[in-house]
Each structure stands twice: as structure tokens, then as C-alpha cells.
Amino acid sequence: MSTLFEKIGGDAAVNAxxxxxxxxxxxxxxxxxxFETTDMEAQHAKQKAFLTMAFGGxxxxxxxxxxxxxxxLVAKGLNEDHFNAxxxxxxxxxxxxxxxxxxxxxxxxxxxxxxxxVLNR
Amino acid sequence: MPEIIYQGKAYPCQPDxxxxxTLRRNGIEVPYSCCAGACHxxxxxxxxxxxxxxxxxxxxxxxKNLKYFLACQCVPxxxxxxxxxxxxxxxxxxxxxxxxxxSPTVWRFRLExxxxxxxxxxxxxxxxxxAGWVRSxxxxxxxxxxxxxxxxxxxxxxxxxxxWLIDHFSVGMHIxxxxxxxxCLYTDGEPERPLxxxxxxxxxxxxxxxxxxxxHQGHRGPIHLYHGVRTHDELYLHESLLAMAxxxxxxxxxxxxxxxxxxxxxxxxxxxxxxxxEHPDLKGWRxxxxxxxxxxxxxxKKAFLAGASMQDISADAFTTPEH
Numbered sequence: 001m002s003t004l005f006e007k008i009g010g011d012a013a014v015n016a017x018x019x020x021x022x023x024x025x026x027x028x029x030x031x032x033x034x035f036e037t038t039d040m041e042a043q044h045a046k047q048k049a050f051l052t053m054a055f056g057g058x059x060x061x062x063x064x065x066x067x068x069x070x071x072x073l074v075a076k077g078l079n080e081d082h083f084n085a086x087x088x089x090x091x092x093x094x095x096x097x098x099x100x101x102x103x104x105x106x107x108x109x110x111x112x113x114x115x116x117x118v119l120n121r
Numbered sequence: 122m123p124e125i126i127y128q129g130k131a132y133p134c135q136p137d138x139x140x141x142x143t144l145r146r147n148g149i150e151v152p153y154s155c156c157a158g159a160c161h162x163x164x165x166x167x168x169x170x171x172x173x174x175x176x177x178x179x180x181x182x183x184x185k186n187l188k189y190f191l192a193c194q195c196v197p198x199x200x201x202x203x204x205x206x207x208x209x210x211x212x213x214x215x216x217x218x219x220x221x222x223x224s225p226t227v228w229r230f231r232l233e234x235x236x237x238x239x240x241x242x243x244x245x246x247x248x249x250x251x252a253g254w255v256r257s258x259x260x261x262x263x264x265x266x267x268x269x270x271x272x273x274x275x276x277x278x279x280x281x282x283x284x285w286l287i288d289h290f291s292v293g294m295h296i297x298x299x300x301x302x303x304x305c306l307y308t309d310g311e312p313e314r315p316l317x318x319x320x321x322x323x324x325x326x327x328x329x330x331x332x333x334x335x336x337h338q339g340h341r342g343p344i345h346l347y348h349g350v351r352t353h354d355e356l357y358l359h360e361s362l363l364a365m366a367x368x369x370x371x372x373x374x375x376x377x378x379x380x381x382x383x384x385x386x387x388x389x390x391x392x393x394x395x396x397x398x399e400h401p402d403l404k405g406w407r408x409x410x411x412x413x414x415x416x417x418x419x420x421x422k423k424a425f426l427a428g429a430s431m432q433d434i435s436a437d438a439f440t441t442p443e444h
Binding site (some may be wrong): 011014015018019022023026027040041042044045046048049052057058059060061 | 156158160161176179418421422426
């Protein structure tokens, strides 16, 4: 039985998705300020790490890591609306890449499972 | 089993161990995070030996060329010597062989290093003078075509080092150099792709190096070079770039003047605005940005939003130290 990560297309699929996804996020004025940074390359690599995780791929992130990484953003006002906006861009990215609906559902479930940690609740 | 050589010591690998595993098992602190090849936190520089293809798979072509790799993805098959990317500052002496004023504010320096420096056009050197001041300057020369290392120095109103270089550093004198550094450079393999380059001030130096390197390596796609200055007398390589555009029908040189009324043949406005205005869709382009940090950061974002892939955007922001 192949994993979700393999079914979606593995690393190649993540690579195809990350530019599209990060572009959508940056172009969204309601959330782009959380992603504005002088080091766009490092931020881009973080987006790739996030997509790898959401695709069910290899990662070592724990809930504690998620909390720590997002705590400064929560202090700046990161809330559920922002979380949902990012999730919407993830879904739109996968639709644009013609990922089958059932697999998109699985990815969105993984992304959704991080919500409490991301929002430090 | 192969060994990892790090800071002069050898550490034997265990079966199937990655470079990161071996270093960590021996108590060596190197930065790392995801251990899945995604975050790039554990990137190291391979000084000797070969690293696996897998450990370089997602790196920018320029970083691959320079033998950077991800320690968490590399199970070495032979001995490798590795270093942290910023672990290697070794200075060597260089002698000034030529100094020429190119504009009211810019001078060209040609240096001869005491030992050969293996570099790519577009990388930069750190210069350290006798007072211990260190500043970075980009290389405008080509290693296989030019005998000397060429740097362009602009007199900065508050720039101690630029005043010292221009006023006191004369032909025959020596200075300490370290490098090369940076990964804003031409990578071969796709000679048809269009290139767009935007440089402000002496951000032109690395771009001219990269442009000449691209032509030297047989690049056939269009190459658009935008040089941005405030006043037209700051267009310090104007004649030679016009000549280069005449000689090569795939080279387009755009001289952009933002501060005063431009003369004939020059374009009015900021170089980055003009470049992106003329090329609103950058899908498939390779982008090179050098010069003022604000310009580089803003244009990197705009170029990415205009469709350029992050892998294809190379940038060098000329940060100036605080005084």
C-alpha cells in the first residue's frame, strides 16, 4: 500500500506545488505580512517543509515544534482566519495541479490537524 | 567505512549513517531541523570528495556547482571533507596592479592574488586592509578570460573602506583577500533560456561578470541587462556595454536613470520598475538581482510573483555595515 506522499507524486509533486503555493500566499494581502521576510529563500524552504508534511511525507516535526515556530506570529495577531486563508491557498494549489479530490481531502485533513498547535491554543 | 573530515579531524561513519548523523553522534553541533531534506538548515560545503546526488537534488544549480549539499540526505560512499558554509575564511595576499576611475564615483581595481583563486564570475571577495576593516566586493572578471581579479568600488559618502581604497590604496600595494563567496552566478546547461539582470550602482559589477560568463559558455537565449543609476554620469560602463550589445544580437542593455532628465538612448525611471514593466511575465526566466538591498528584496518578490521560480532567482544584496 503506497503512502499519501507517494500517491500524490512524492518529492516532485512538492516541488511543483511549492512555488504556486507560496506565490498565492504572498499575493494575499490579508496574510502576506506574516510571510514577508528579507530572506525569501529561507521562507520558501520552510513552505516546502510544510507542504512535505501536509502531503504525509517524511518529516520530524512535532506539535511542540509547530507551537514554538508560530508563537511569534500568534503574538503578532495570527488567528483562525489567517489559518483558513493559508489552507484555502493549499487547496487551490492542489486543485490547480489536478490532484484527485480524495487525496486533496487527505492533505487538508493533515493540514487541519495542525491548527491548534499553529495557533498555540 | 568512509570518514568525515571536519575541522581537521576524521570521524568514521557507521553503516547507512548520514553526514549529519556522524557529526551529531560525535557531539559536533551543526545546525539542522527537519532531517527530511526540505528545510535546508543543515547545508554544508564539500571541500574534498564526492557527495550523493540525492543530497544536492533540491539545491539551486549554483549551489550544486559549488558542491554544497544537505548533510541529512548524504550517506557518503567515500571520505569527504566538509565545512560549515561560513567556516572557511582564510585570507591571502593580493597586489593592486591597476586602478582606474570609470565615473565621478566609481573606480575599477585589478588585483593579482598570491595564490590562484578559483571563482565564478558574480561571486564576491572580502577585502581586509591593514587597519582590519573588512568589506565585500563583487568580481566583475572571468577566471578563464581575465588575468586579474576585477572589482568596482563606489565612493560611499559614509564608507570608510571605499575612501581608503580610492584615496590611499595604490598600485603595487598589497591587501588581504578572502573568498570567493556567494552563489549569484551563471550555471550552464540551459543555453536557450531568457535571462534578466537588474543592478543598481556597482551592482553592475557581478552582472557584467555573469553576462560575460553566459556568453563565454555559449548562452543563446536573450539576455536583458538593466543598469539603474540616479544621474547619467554614473553609467560607468556605458560605452563598453553598448558595444557588447552591438556585438551580440541576444544582448540587450538598458541604461536607466532615475534622478535627472535622461539623455537620448537612456530610459527614465528605476531599473527594476522598467525591467518588470517590460517583462511582466517571468515564467521560465532566470533572474539576477544585485545592488541596493531594498531594490533586491522588493524585486525578488515581484519577480517571483511575476512567475519566476524561486530556484531561478539569484540575488546579491549589497548591505552596508553600520557605523
